[in-house]
Amino acid sequence: MHPVPPPTGPSPDPLAHLSPQAARLLSVLEADWRTISRTSPVPRHADIDPLALHAALPHAFVAQRTGLDALRIRVAGQALHDGLGFDPRGMSVGCFFTDDAGARVVALVQDCLADPAILGVPLIGTRRFGWHPVRGHFLALPLADATGQVTKVMGAIVSHDTRTRSGLRWDMAAAPAIRRQVLGRQFADSRASDPAHPGLRLVVDNTRT
Numbered sequence: 001m002h003p004v005p006p007p008t009g010p011s012p013d014p015l016a017h018l019s020p021q022a023a024r025l026l027s028v029l030e031a032d033w034r035t036i037s038r039t040s041p042v043p044r045h046a047d048i049d050p051l052a053l054h055a056a057l058p059h060a061f062v063a064q065r066t067g068l069d070a071l072r073i074r075v076a077g078q079a080l081h082d083g084l085g086f087d088p089r090g091m092s093v094g095c096f097f098t099d100d101a102g103a104r105v106v107a108l109v110q111d112c113l114a115d116p117a118i119l120g121v122p123l124i125g126t127r128r129f130g131w132h133p134v135r136g137h138f139l140a141l142p143l144a145d146a147t148g149q150v151t152k153v154m155g156a157i158v159s160h161d162t163r164t165r166s167g168l169r170w171d172m173a174a175a176p177a178i179r180r181q182v183l184g185r186q187f188a189d190s191r192a193s194d195p196a197h198p199g200l201r202l203v204v205d206n207t208r209t
Contacts, residue, residue: 014120014122014137014176014177014179015027015120015137016176017122017135017137017160017173017175017176018135018136018137018158018160019160019161019162021161021162022136022137022158022159022160022161022162024055025055025056025059025156025158025162026056026137026139026156026158028053028054028055028056029053029056029060029139029141029154029155029156030118030139030141032048032049032052032053033048033141033154035052036048040144041116041183041184042116042142042143042144042150042183043143043144044143044144044145044146044148045062045143045144045145045146045152045154046146048062048143048154056156057077058077058078058079058080059077059079059080059156059157059158059162060075060076060077060080060154060155060156061073061074061075061076061077061080061088061093061154061155061156061157062074062075062143062152062153062154063093063109063152063153063155064145064151064152064153065110065113065151065152069106069107069110070092071092071093071094071106071109071110071153072090072091072092072093073088073089073090073091073092073093073095074089074152075089076088076089077156079162079164080096080157082164082166083096083164083165083166083167083168084096084166085166085167092106093105093106093109094106096138096157096169096170097169097170097171097172098169098170098171100171101170101171101172104172105121105138105172108121108140108178108180109140109153112140112142112153112180113142113150113151113153114150115182115183116142116150116182116183117142117180117181117182117183118139118140118141118142118179118180118181118183119138119139119140119155119178119179119180119181120137120138120139120140120178120179120180120181121137121138121172121178121179122135122136122137122172122173122175122176122178123135123136123137123138123157123170123171123172123173124136124170124171124172124173125159125168125169125170125171126168134159134160134165134168135159135160135173136157136158136159136160136170137157137158137160138155138156138157138170139155139156139157140153140154140155141153141154141155142183157170
């Protein structure tokens with residue numbers, strides 16, 4: 001019996017669980033990151049133009065690796081501030097998540113700084129008993145510091161309809177798959193890797209660890 005060949009065609013949309021508005025916010029953030037990544041796999045933090053992010057800015061953050069397991073927030077948008085009910089600067093990226101999910105997300109981001117790679121994690125969250133679950137998404141894009149070392153990350157957390165909900169803590173959703181897109185030596189094309197565009201290698205990680 002011949003083995004069944006793998007399916008062909010475009011990869012599933014990793015933002016299909018979001019509203020068009022929410023997906024657009026993340027696309028704007030990534031597009032700006034890609035624009036300044038034309039001649040280098042990872043842009044420098046100093047090259048990011050906050051004005052170019054427009055509507056994505058309230059949902060965006062910049063974090064820095066400060067130790068083997070530490071990832072501290074340096075800047076956070078107003079929507080993230082309002083969702084927590086306090087200023088998250090200086091805190092771990094895990095503060096947006098439940099305890100278990102926070103540890104796993106920080107580990108995933110640390111791994112993507114080491115590669116480096118783009119990270120996308122589908123989320124689900126609840127505020128209290130009786131509230132319907134809220135779907136969301138976490139995006140992390142690696143950044144280089146002034147010395148050229150990849151120690152920072154620019155990212156965003158958005159709910160499926162972009163509304164800010166106070167007191168919400170996120171968990172990792174089972175679907176869609178985690179997006180982990182490893183960067184090559186040159187990042188000159190926004191399309192997924194194929195023989196004509198070898199600058200990217202797309203890896204889909206279906207694990208939750």
